[in-house]
Amino acid sequence: MKHLSRREMLASTGLAAGGLALSASGVGAQSLSCSDVYVGTWGGDYQDLLIANFEKRVLGQRKVAVSHDVANAPPRKTKLITEKSGRRGTMDVALLSESDMYEVYKQGVFEELDFSKLKNAGNIIPALRRSYSIPHIYSGKIILYNPNKVSPAPTSYADLWDPKYKGRVGFADGLYVQIIESAAIINGGSVTNLEPGKTKLAELKKLDPKVYPSNEALAAALKSEEVWFTIMWRARGIQWRNAGIPVALAVPKEGATPIIFEAAIPKNAPNKDCAYAYLDAMLDPEGQTGFAAKMGYVPTVTNAKLDPKLEADLSFTAEEQKKFIIPDLETVAKNNAQLLDWWNREFKG
Amino acid sequence: MVPAALLVLAVLGMPLVTLFRYSFNRFVPGQGMAEAFTWANYQRFFSDPYFINVLGTTVQMAVLCTVLSLILAFPVAYFLARTQSKYKSLLIILTVFPLLVGNVVRAAGWMALLGNNGFVNTILIGVGILDTPVKILYTPTAVVIGIVAVVLPFMILTLQSVIESIDRSIEEAALNLGAGPFTVFRRVTFPLSLPGVLAGTVLVGILCMNAYATPVLLGGPQFKMMAPALYDQMIRANNWPFGAALAFVLMVATVLLTIASTLALKRRTARDQ
Numbered sequence: 001m002k003h004l005s006r007r008e009m010l011a012s013t014g015l016a017a018g019g020l021a022l023s024a025s026g027v028g029a030q031s032l033s034c035s036d037v038y039v040g041t042w043g044g045d046y047q048d049l050l051i052a053n054f055e056k057r058v059l060g061q062r063k064v065a066v067s068h069d070v071a072n073a074p075p076r077k078t079k080l081i082t083e084k085s086g087r088r089g090t091m092d093v094a095l096l097s098e099s100d101m102y103e104v105y106k107q108g109v110f111e112e113l114d115f116s117k118l119k120n121a122g123n124i125i126p127a128l129r130r131s132y133s134i135p136h137i138y139s140g141k142i143i144l145y146n147p148n149k150v151s152p153a154p155t156s157y158a159d160l161w162d163p164k165y166k167g168r169v170g171f172a173d174g175l176y177v178q179i180i181e182s183a184a185i186i187n188g189g190s191v192t193n194l195e196p197g198k199t200k201l202a203e204l205k206k207l208d209p210k211v212y213p214s215n216e217a218l219a220a221a222l223k224s225e226e227v228w229f230t231i232m233w234r235a236r237g238i239q240w241r242n243a244g245i246p247v248a249l250a251v252p253k254e255g256a257t258p259i260i261f262e263a264a265i266p267k268n269a270p271n272k273d274c275a276y277a278y279l280d281a282m283l284d285p286e287g288q289t290g291f292a293a294k295m296g297y298v299p300t301v302t303n304a305k306l307d308p309k310l311e312a313d314l315s316f317t318a319e320e321q322k323k324f325i326i327p328d329l330e331t332v333a334k335n336n337a338q339l340l341d342w343w344n345r346e347f348k349g
Numbered sequence: 350m351v352p353a354a355l356l357v358l359a360v361l362g363m364p365l366v367t368l369f370r371y372s373f374n375r376f377v378p379g380q381g382m383a384e385a386f387t388w389a390n391y392q393r394f395f396s397d398p399y400f401i402n403v404l405g406t407t408v409q410m411a412v413l414c415t416v417l418s419l420i421l422a423f424p425v426a427y428f429l430a431r432t433q434s435k436y437k438s439l440l441i442i443l444t445v446f447p448l449l450v451g452n453v454v455r456a457a458g459w460m461a462l463l464g465n466n467g468f469v470n471t472i473l474i475g476v477g478i479l480d481t482p483v484k485i486l487y488t489p490t491a492v493v494i495g496i497v498a499v500v501l502p503f504m505i506l507t508l509q510s511v512i513e514s515i516d517r518s519i520e521e522a523a524l525n526l527g528a529g530p531f532t533v534f535r536r537v538t539f540p541l542s543l544p545g546v547l548a549g550t551v552l553v554g555i556l557c558m559n560a561y562a563t564p565v566l567l568g569g570p571q572f573k574m575m576a577p578a579l580y581d582q583m584i585r586a587n588n589w590p591f592g593a594a595l596a597f598v599l600m601v602a603t604v605l606l607t608i609a610s611t612l613a614l615k616r617r618t619a620r621d622q
Contacts, residue, residue: 074584081381081587103587107381173570211570217460224466334379337586344581345399348571 036065037274040079040091043070045295053290058281064274073100080266084109089268092275095136098260099177102329103336105132110264117276120283123301127326133262134279137288137297139235140256140316140324141178146228147248154250157182160229161204170210170227172218176343177332178257181325182231185254191328194335201347211348222247233259235296238313242296255323256316260300372593382589390594400578400595404602407575410489410564411557411606414496418504418553419546421497426508426545427538431517441509444502452499456566459495460486463567487569495563500556504549511545512538540618547614551607558603575599 037059041047047068055066069076069091076091077100083089084107096104104110110132115121118134128135143154150165160169171179177194183204184190184197210227212218215236221227223245234256237249263282265275281287288299289306298315299306306314316324375385394400429440447455462468463485470482485491515538523533539546561576568574575595583592 077587078584103379106379213565213570220464224464226465330379337376337378337588340581340586344573349399 034271034274035063036067037092037271037278038067038069038090039278040069040071040076040094042072042095043068049291049294053287054278054281054284057287058284059277062277064277066278073097077104080104080109081107083266083268086268088270089266090270091266092269092271093263093265093278095261095263098130098133098135098262099327099329099332099336101133101262101264103333105264106333109266111267111269113265113279114276118280118283120280120285120301123283123285123303125300125302128258128260128300130262133264134283135260135300136263136282137235137291137295138258138260138300139233139297139314140251140258140320141182141231142234142237142256143250143252144222144230144232144237144240144247145250146222146225146246148246149225149228153248154229155253156186157231157252157254158186160231161200161207163207165207165229167208167210168228169204169207170212170218170221170230172215172230172232173211173213173348174215175231176347177336177339179231180339180343181257181327182252182254185325191325192331194331194339198342198346205347219243219245234316235298235314238296251316251320255325256320257325257327261297368593368596371589372591372597374590374593376588376590381587390591391598393591394594394598403573403575403578404598406573407558407599408602408606410492410496410560410574411554414493414500414557415550415554417493418497418500419550422501422504422508422549426505427512429505429509430512430515441506444505447498448502452562453566455499456495456563459491459498459567463491463494486567487571489568489572491567492560492564492572492574495567496557496560499560499563500553503556504553507549507552508542508545511542511548515541543614543618547611550610550614554606554610555603558599558606575602 039050041050047070050068051066059066069079071079073096076094076096080089080091080094081104083091094101094104094110101110112131113133121134124135128138143157143160145154147153149168154160159165180194180197180201181189181191182197183200184194187196187200189196210221212221215232218227218230218232219240222230222240225246234249234251237247241247241249263279265272265279269275283301285299285301285304288301288304291297292299292304292306292314293310296314371382372390373386373388375383375387375389377383425444429437429444432440434440460467464470465482465484465486467486469485470479473479474482519541520533520537523537524530528536559576560574561580564572564574565577576599579592579595579599582588582595586592
């Protein structure tokens with residue numbers, strides 16, 4: 001009886017995806033000392049776009065077969081932490097948002113990257129670069145509002161506290177840190193002092209804000225015009241607007257907060273050569289452009305050129321970029337548990 | 350036998366032992382779990398009214414949903430057990446059919462039905478019963494509806510198999526002796542079906558105590574039962590020690606409730622005999 005290798009088994013059960021495409025790419029064909037790479041990622045559009053823009057275009061040339069471990073971020077974080085003491089992990093590349101990535105990095109899961117192994121590393125926007133990960137895409141936290149109901153257009157997070165919009169402000173439960181941060185910024189706080197956000201949100205609670213269990217539930221409430229205001233990622237706002245949900249985008253005068261989605265290599269990754277190849281592919285300028293156009297996020301490399309109209313839609317202006325509020329990941333990591341506790345008991349309770 | 354027992358011990362027992370050990374560790378914000386031996390996580394749970402409330406809500410919901418499912422399931426189970434219809438097998442398959450659909454998918458269906466712009470509100474407004482939508486989604490009522498819908502097939506099938514084993518002539522004898530249908534049910538059918546009621550109650554009670562997807566999706570973020578609270582601690586707050594303590598409190602509460610309901614029903618059986 002023939003024993004299936006791990007790769008064959010994954011392929012036979014439909015988990016293998018991506019690799020072995022034949023299309024040409026900017027990266028020349030080159031053989032590696034490995035043939036498989038296991039990538040922990042989100043599913044849906046995200047996975048499809050990874051396959052189309054990076055795996056088939058770039059890695060297919062190098063004959064690298066990609067298998068996906070599809071899950072939301074929390075199970076992926078848990079898996080990475082659980083496996084960290086093991087000699088051999090199950091992921092070569094893990095994709096997470098910057099705050100999740102930092103939290104897991106602090107627990108000693110990821111290795112410091114050797115950027116000399118990444119041909120495209122020189123093109124990374126310097127402000128987005130970290131020692132343990134590469135930035136894949138980014139967007140920013142802004143205000144979304146219903147242009148049919150809200151007039152004049154909001155200019156500040158403080159506009160969500162306007163009593164005339166009582167009961168019309170809605171939030172996604174998962175964005176509690178970002179919402180507390182927004183409230184802190186307009187109440188004398190900062191990215192390293194989020195406590196004033198609690199008092200400000202306690203004021204908002206009197207105006208009957210709604211909290212929805214997921215982004216999708218919030219989108220449904222915006223679509224049905226049950227709520228008219230929220231704080232959300234610009235990319236998500238563009239996706240929703242393009243899907244016919246009545247939302248317009250407003251960058252708050254306090255400044256947008258960037259959100260970066262990153263990729264890193266666990267210390268116990270079984271195929272590190274291929275993991276570096278995968279990270280390099282994710283920085284491919286054409287792939288980044290293709291990914292950004294579909295997902296509504298902005299490329300993280302300076303040589304990715306967007307269509308000017310698309311760029312105006314997705315990107316932040318130079319002035320807006322100057323006002324970016326850069327989150328303090330250490331503060332978020334240290335306060336996450338107590339902020340969640342407060343959010344559950346005091347704000348939602 | 351021995352290898353099977355060892356396998357069960359390994360795959361079931363060891364993770365439980367590991368998790369139990371975690372529940373005595375310490376949580377360091379920003380770093381995760383630190384090795385320790387402290388009762389602090391259990392103390393925190395039992396000294397915090399918020400978590401006591403969460404446990405109280407969980408027990409209330411489990412009891413309510415179990416009783417409701419028993420009341421709703423009994424007539425259906427009785428009909429399925431006694432029917433001579435050639436479609437009996439089809440009816441049983443239809444009862445099992447909802448189990449083929451995942452809890453999340455079913456909850457999504459309820460969301461479409463119970464939302465402000467959902468089917469129920471649209472109909473009620475359309476026929477003029479309501480002027481404005483009534484809030485059903487993201488309320489405890491929605492959770493009760495959702496959980497009962499999930500557990501009902503388990504209760505029906507458990508009861509049906511036991512009722513089928515009750516000799517019909519016993520009920521007919523009671524009727525012949527002048528008992529009315531309700532008396533027959535109260536004095537004959539129900540007491541004889543108590544083993545099924547016990548099995549169904551225990552099975553459904555355990556499922557209700559540990560419900561996760563339905564309370565999250567239909568109860569909304571404000572509504573908290575133990576399983577979602579446990580998820581919050583383990584996954585969102587990354588506080589594994591406290592999450593592990595919650596898991597063991599939930600497990601012990603479930604076991605105690607199971608023992609209590611078993612004893613209560615056994616006492617009832619003994620009294621009837």
